[in-house]
Amino acid sequence: MALNESDVGGPERDPGLEQLYARARLEEPPRELDQAIRAAARREAHARPHALGARLRRWTLPVSVAAVVVLSVSIVTLMREEGAGRLEEGFSPAPEQPVGAAPAPASGAKQKAVESAEVPQPALPPGRAPATLSATERTSEERRDAPVAGQVRPTERITGDVRREAVAEDKKRPKRQEDPSGLGATATLPEARPARALPAPAATLQRVPVEAESDSAGKRDLAKSEGSLTDDQFNELLNKLEKAPPEIWLEKIAALRREGNSRTADELLSRFRRRFPDYPLPDAERSRGH
Amino acid sequence: MLCYRDGDAGAFDVLYERHRGGVYRYFLRQCRNAAVAEELFQDVWMNLIRARAAYAVRAKFSTYLYRLAHNRLVDHYRQRQPAAGSDVAEDCDVLESVPDERVRPAEVSLDLKEQAARLMTLIAELPHEQREAFLLQQEGGLTIEEIASATGVPPETAKSRLRYALAKLRRGMAPWR
Numbered sequence: 001m002a003l004n005e006s007d008v009g010g011p012e013r014d015p016g017l018e019q020l021y022a023r024a025r026l027e028e029p030p031r032e033l034d035q036a037i038r039a040a041a042r043r044e045a046h047a048r049p050h051a052l053g054a055r056l057r058r059w060t061l062p063v064s065v066a067a068v069v070v071l072s073v074s075i076v077t078l079m080r081e082e083g084a085g086r087l088e089e090g091f092s093p094a095p096e097q098p099v100g101a102a103p104a105p106a107s108g109a110k111q112k113a114v115e116s117a118e119v120p121q122p123a124l125p126p127g128r129a130p131a132t133l134s135a136t137e138r139t140s141e142e143r144r145d146a147p148v149a150g151q152v153r154p155t156e157r158i159t160g161d162v163r164r165e166a167v168a169e170d171k172k173r174p175k176r177q178e179d180p181s182g183l184g185a186t187a188t189l190p191e192a193r194p195a196r197a198l199p200a201p202a203a204t205l206q207r208v209p210v211e212a213e214s215d216s217a218g219k220r221d222l223a224k225s226e227g228s229l230t231d232d233q234f235n236e237l238l239n240k241l242e243k244a245p246p247e248i249w250l251e252k253i254a255a256l257r258r259e260g261n262s263r264t265a266d267e268l269l270s271r272f273r274r275r276f277p278d279y280p281l282p283d284a285e286r287s288r289g290h
Numbered sequence: 291m292l293c294y295r296d297g298d299a300g301a302f303d304v305l306y307e308r309h310r311g312g313v314y315r316y317f318l319r320q321c322r323n324a325a326v327a328e329e330l331f332q333d334v335w336m337n338l339i340r341a342r343a344a345y346a347v348r349a350k351f352s353t354y355l356y357r358l359a360h361n362r363l364v365d366h367y368r369q370r371q372p373a374a375g376s377d378v379a380e381d382c383d384v385l386e387s388v389p390d391e392r393v394r395p396a397e398v399s400l401d402l403k404e405q406a407a408r409l410m411t412l413i414a415e416l417p418h419e420q421r422e423a424f425l426l427q428q429e430g431g432l433t434i435e436e437i438a439s440a441t442g443v444p445p446e447t448a449k450s451r452l453r454y455a456l457a458k459l460r461r462g463m464a465p466w467r
Contacts, residue, residue: 012427012434012449012452012453012456013427013456014456014459014460016463017409017456017459017460017463018428020402020405020406020409020463021406021409021413021428022428023402023403023406024406024407024409024410025311025315025428025429027311027314027315027318028310028311028314029310029311029314029328029331030328033328033331033332034306034310036332037306037332037335037336037339038302038303038306040335040336040339041294041299041302041303041306041335041339042299042302044339044340044342045294045297045298045299045302046297046299057344057346
């Protein structure tokens with residue numbers, strides 16, 4: 001039954017053949033087989049109506065997509081709210097804690113329990129055990145130690161000695177206004193202990209220097225921080241040295257070093273190097289790494 | 291199938307009723323042995339039932355079902371004739387002698403039943419791949435692309451097989467049409 005290529009070039013359907021074949025399709029699976037398969041299907045459906053694995057598999061993709069979308073929207077929203085500058089600041093190294101600044105406020109009962117265990121009670125009069133305090137004295141002590149709303153109590157997280165100092169300071173302060181109604185702790189006046197101001201977040205964050213800013217400006221800022229020449233003084237000095245020979249520049253730099261203005265001297269030296277690149281530096285400056 | 295996967299047993303009855311005849315005849319025409327066809331038919335449906343939890347919609351259900359049937363048939367051939375490849379002829383218990391289509395019974399007017407019987411004989415004579423393509427089209431209602439997907443061949447191959455099958459059947463049935 002060899003066929004030529006032309007014989008198979010026709011369409012993939014033949015209505016006449018299909019009609020004839022449809023008439024011949026009489027075979028059916030046995031009824032017993034049908035019943036057995038249907039029964040197995042029902043058993044399986046009732047045995048594991050909600051397979052956990054199948055449910056998890058079904059939800060894997062939607063949950064993943066939803067998580068990605070939520071994350072993306074959150075990041076975009078955050079960037080809009082915070083701004084690019086704020087994000088840039090977020091990558092700067094953590095600023096040093098200012099000396100004497102209040103640590104983060106303690107939170108939670110557990111933290112308080114630890115603190116109360118660490119902090120010794122204030123000195124009592126000799127011969128009096130803590131249990132012998134009268135009710136009014138205890139109330140007074142508790143009131144004194146009770147945190148005022150909005151107040152940060154750094155002494156709670158430091159050592160017992162510092163805590164004792166704080167208690168002593170409290171005693172030196174003018175006596176707080178007594179509660180005329182006798183309501184006890186609920187009548188504690190906030191003004192009795194003024195809240196210590198926390199450093200503002202903007203003050204604690206330090207801006208990361210950007211390369212676009214001029215190098216000299218940054219160095220002048222450093223010089224100013226050391227108490228050296230101000231901008232105006234420095235500019236005035238530069239104007240004076242504008243037409244001076246290199247020897248005068250070096251003398252001035254040496255004078256600045258003697259005075260302890262090393263930052264300004266460095267800055268002036270860099271100007272000098274730019275202005276007189278071929279002029280040999282004295283040994284003292286060369287030994288400094290210039 | 292999604293309803294059945296989610297625990298609706300009634301949905302399976304609908305599916306089964308829709309496809310039971312086609313799948314059964316697919317096996318029966320392929321191996322031409324009722325007992326083997328029933329065994330393979332049952333295996334396919336049981337595989338479907340067992341794998342329902344992992345079912346995901348990637349194609350038409352009929353394509354999925356006939357892919358299971360195709361795979362089961364291939365497994366059957368491999369078990370029976372590991373060295374003979376996929377030649378189905380030796381697997382068949384009953385191989386009718388096919389009358390030569392060139393000998394036209396001129397005086398014999400065949401009725402439709404006889405024509406159908408002749409067609410069945412010609413189908414049985416087809417090579418396995420061409421017969422499978424024809425059966426998938428007729429019993430499963432699959433398109434060229436779906437036949438290709440079910441049998442794991444490129445669409446052009448499936449199309450070629452189907453064309454060859456139809457051409458042979460047309461040629462074999464020509465004297466009686």
